Amino acid sequence: MNARRLRRRLVNGTMTALVGALSFVAVLALVLILGHLVAKGASSLDWNFFTKNPVPTGETGGGVAHAIVGSGIIVGLAALIGLPIGIGTGLYLAEYGSGRLGWVVRFVADVLNGTPSIVVGIFVWTWLVRPMGHFSAFAGSVALAILMVPMIARTTEELVRLVPHSLREAALALGYPRWRTSLRIVARTALAGILTGCLVAVARIAGETAPLLFTALGNVNFNTHIGEPMEALSLQIFQYATGPFDEWHRLAWASALVLMGLVLVLAILARWVLRSRHGAAR
Amino acid sequence: MAPPADGRVRLETQRLTALYGRRAAVKDVSILFPTHTVTAVIGPSGCGKSTFLRCLNRMHELAEGGWVTGKVLLDGEDIYDRDVDPIQLRRRVGMVFQRPTPFPTMTIYDNVAAGLRVNGRRPRAQLDAAVETALRRAALWDEVKDRLRHSALALSGGQQQRLCVARALAPEPEVLLLDEPTASLDPTGTQRIEELCHELKARYTIVIVTHNLQQAARISDYTAFFYLGDLIELGRTEQLFTKPSKEQTEAYITGRFG
Numbered sequence: 360m361n362a363r364r365l366r367r368r369l370v371n372g373t374m375t376a377l378v379g380a381l382s383f384v385a386v387l388a389l390v391l392i393l394g395h396l397v398a399k400g401a402s403s404l405d406w407n408f409f410t411k412n413p414v415p416t417g418e419t420g421g422g423v424a425h426a427i428v429g430s431g432i433i434v435g436l437a438a439l440i441g442l443p444i445g446i447g448t449g450l451y452l453a454e455y456g457s458g459r460l461g462w463v464v465r466f467v468a469d470v471l472n473g474t475p476s477i478v479v480g481i482f483v484w485t486w487l488v489r490p491m492g493h494f495s496a497f498a499g500s501v502a503l504a505i506l507m508v509p510m511i512a513r514t515t516e517e518l519v520r521l522v523p524h525s526l527r528e529a530a531l532a533l534g535y536p537r538w539r540t541s542l543r544i545v546a547r548t549a550l551a552g553i554l555t556g557c558l559v560a561v562a563r564i565a566g567e568t569a570p571l572l573f574t575a576l577g578n579v580n581f582n583t584h585i586g587e588p589m590e591a592l593s594l595q596i597f598q599y600a601t602g603p604f605d606e607w608h609r610l611a612w613a614s615a616l617v618l619m620g621l622v623l624v625l626a627i628l629a630r631w632v633l634r635s636r637h638g639a640a641r
Numbered sequence: 642m643a644p645p646a647d648g649r650v651r652l653e654t655q656r657l658t659a660l661y662g663r664r665a666a667v668k669d670v671s672i673l674f675p676t677h678t679v680t681a682v683i684g685p686s687g688c689g690k691s692t693f694l695r696c697l698n699r700m701h702e703l704a705e706g707g708w709v710t711g712k713v714l715l716d717g718e719d720i721y722d723r724d725v726d727p728i729q730l731r732r733r734v735g736m737v738f739q740r741p742t743p744f745p746t747m748t749i750y751d752n753v754a755a756g757l758r759v760n761g762r763r764p765r766a767q768l769d770a771a772v773e774t775a776l777r778r779a780a781l782w783d784e785v786k787d788r789l790r791h792s793a794l795a796l797s798g799g800q801q802q803r804l805c806v807a808r809a810l811a812p813e814p815e816v817l818l819l820d821e822p823t824a825s826l827d828p829t830g831t832q833r834i835e836e837l838c839h840e841l842k843a844r845y846t847i848v849i850v851t852h853n854l855q856q857a858a859r860i861s862d863y864t865a866f867f868y869l870g871d872l873i874e875l876g877r878t879e880q881l882f883t884k885p886s887k888e889q890t891e892a893y894i895t896g897r898f899g
Contacts, residue, residue, distance in 0.1 A: 529742035532700055533756040533808065534732035547746045 449515025
């Protein structure tokens, strides 16, 4: 009897320690990445970094304003394209997707979710860049949007499914048409969660590099025209980090820190939206 | 089955059978619901009483595989007729569910106004008046008049249920269906809802499904006893509870099964 109890305790203790250690490793990765980025990049973050464009190779100074603005435009446009489609698809799947078509859409979304982003990049290059004859920020946005749609569709679907069936019935019993029930009652109830999913998706694609390589291409000049090649932070990091100059490496670290900070801010924002919405509802 | 025949008839079912796929949950039920009366539907779990109720506002057909045969006449018109729009119908037949279902993203005011807004825009003053009337009829006005703009989730369970009653009343339905409206409430909340039934029957025709026999005896004029999808007995409430004509009814109300 006592031996059994001892054994249980031992197993329990060992497993708890093991799981604890594993989660420590997981967190450690993030801490190390952040710490390293801050150590290498923070010293280069100054006013010039955010406001100046690159200077010719060999000179010091200059910044990545063009890449920050470019990332903003490319990701923003991608969100503009991807969010409505993704949310709409998710709503459809949750509310009407019990049939065959729903199954197909769900399957396609799952496959697309697992598609390597570089494949999406090549796809967009074939279907958009080549016919248009030149690289463009717009093509980059389309590539990122394609990556976003399945992510958002699936999270939206899951969150909409969480809305209690009784709410749907209450609305229908009140004389709500079905589409209005979906939009006014169900989607609105799940809104905080959907928004969180969108922010997470935006954060995920903000750092994507591969799909932009053959689409937005990159640009050493400041450009806000979406029909032309545009720089993005991730492309900038790729180019600077693989380049031969110390000055480039310095800027690459700083860019990486900014990109990481951006993602962190989005993640925190997502948490906050979820919390404040739920807090207000109590 | 002889239905009670006095007063005008608001609602009537004729040989109503409700099915899930090929399985009948309610079989061949004919009942008259006279205007301004409360009819209680009682019976053990799974006897089809909730399904029956859902046939009266065509909610049953929204369930997986749900369909019906027979007729349901509202003011003499078959609600299952081709020309009847179920959405319009549900605005004439209000429903309150077992658990309070306030819309969580809406304020108290918006919850009550929801059924009116879906019917088309109307002037603000008219909406205000309708919301107040509905809340007064649901005996909730005095408790919430100072916080109409607050979230409906801030209310207690009993208040939420009365809010749902107010929401159902706002579009001025003719019939009110209550599906075990007090099942999740404490005794005080239950009492308030029961009092409400008494007051509301002056204006509406009420059908209430309940598990609670005392409740049925307290608030209803007529009682229908269902068992395994069949309507076993229908009669004036005091008669059904004191001198039931069927053995099964007596067994159920004296607690021998169910």
